[in-house]
Amino acid sequence: MSSQSVSAVFKLVKAPIYSHCFSQDKSLLAVTCKNDCLIYRFTNGSPQLVATLSNHDKTVTAVDISIHGRIVTCSQDRNAYVWEPLSDGTYKPTLVLLRINRAATCVSWAPSGYKFAVGSSARIIAVCYYEQENNWWVSKHIKKPIKSTVGCLSWHSNGVLLASGGTDGYMRIFSGFVKGLDSKDAVAGSPWGDKFPFGALVREFYHGSYIEDVEWRSSIESIGYVSHEGTLNVVDANNNHSQVNAPDGLPFNTLLWINDHEILCAGFSNHPVLFAEATGGWQFAKDLDKPASTDLSAHNTGNNNNNEDLDESEDVSATFGISALRKFKQLDLKGKVSTDVNETAHENTITQLLPYQETNGQVTQASACGLDGKVVIYNI
């Protein structure tokens, strides 16, 4: 944990955190924990539990905080709640009827903070907005041509284009245009099309494996997405497609644009990985918070560097035998203090990356939550 790339580690709960979100001024942190959403207030850099939002009766899958401080949570109980902060520090819940018959999987406020989108296993994206005259959150459905669970959503900064990905292997862009909320000026001159009626399929990209996360980079009209086969993909309005593999082959769960030419990804390898755009397309740049040299990784890199040695088959079987022996010796060490144990800040899969601090369109710090019940702040 002496690593320079880790700024802070908060061990919050003894359960997986699927989703987290900081408020605009970073004073509040919301995390999902089992059937609840927990709200922490930061005083002098240490988190203190100030509220428990406990209206859901199944696992809460996602949480998001709008620019106005409204919290939205969605859950496997097929409902979403909007939590209005009150002056005494409590929250007033409003049930949003999503009209879906399967779990809600992800939720995202539009940049304006006046509507949000919920993805679900019912092959539906519900776009919800508040109707003053009825004092009610209305939910409108995007159905076609989604064929399977929607697992991730991202709004364009214009608040109209909505990118989604899921288990049917397609990354799709829909229009989430709501009359009375959005103006046509927001999408005037968009390279993605001319007309954006609500629910229209703007573009779709076939990928083939589960799409785990998707994120717009509105300034360059590009979309990044990560898939379960361990790849990062970047597409744009001209259908250019760039793909790069995870350095260790493990799948990514989440991505975050750092600037127009850098993306941070994280997932099953427990530490974030930075990719950068070079002349030949996107490439691996560096690992953040990677253990310097555990025996296992040293062994792996040894293998990669000595490909020439592998030509001799006797050699290979010899090193293979030794590595097996070494493995047993390592197992023998389990539970004992060993000097070369150098762990990552996250001890389990990372589930979500979000920007924590930004200057001039460049993310300088990112926050991450994971299955180990921690929230970690990384320096980029």
Add this chain to the structure above:
Amino acid sequence: MSDWRRIDIDAFDPESGRLTSKDIEPPYPSQVTLQELSTKISQLRSLASSGDAKSAVALAVSDPPYSGDESTKNEYFKVVLETLSNVRQADISGIVSGLTPIQQDVLVKYLYKGMSIPEGQKQGGILLAWFERVTQVAGVRPVSHFINDRNTV
């Protein structure tokens, strides 16, 4: 009604649009036939008989007939298996390191396919030797690509 969790609720909803195996097939522009593959197959055979195992393997795992039907894929697999089993054990590592990452991914797909059908299982030892070398060179990447890719061989 104690078994209510097992009720197929989609069956009561005619508009459920449930996912079928056809839905997860990649959208291919056209279907490749065995005739179109015949030149490649004879090319593979001549490379193998001339002893150029390296080029033979590289060709075998390039541009596989993803869009073909089951029988086309099986015919092509037999040729791939022939090519792989003609390689001497000592040469495998060198050949695998000479492949591009995409070719390594395809190779692993054929190894898994081989282990799933009787023709391949008879050559199981050879397939496992290849598998061991590929994972030594490329790590788990080709395996996770195989598991997730809907382009099957």
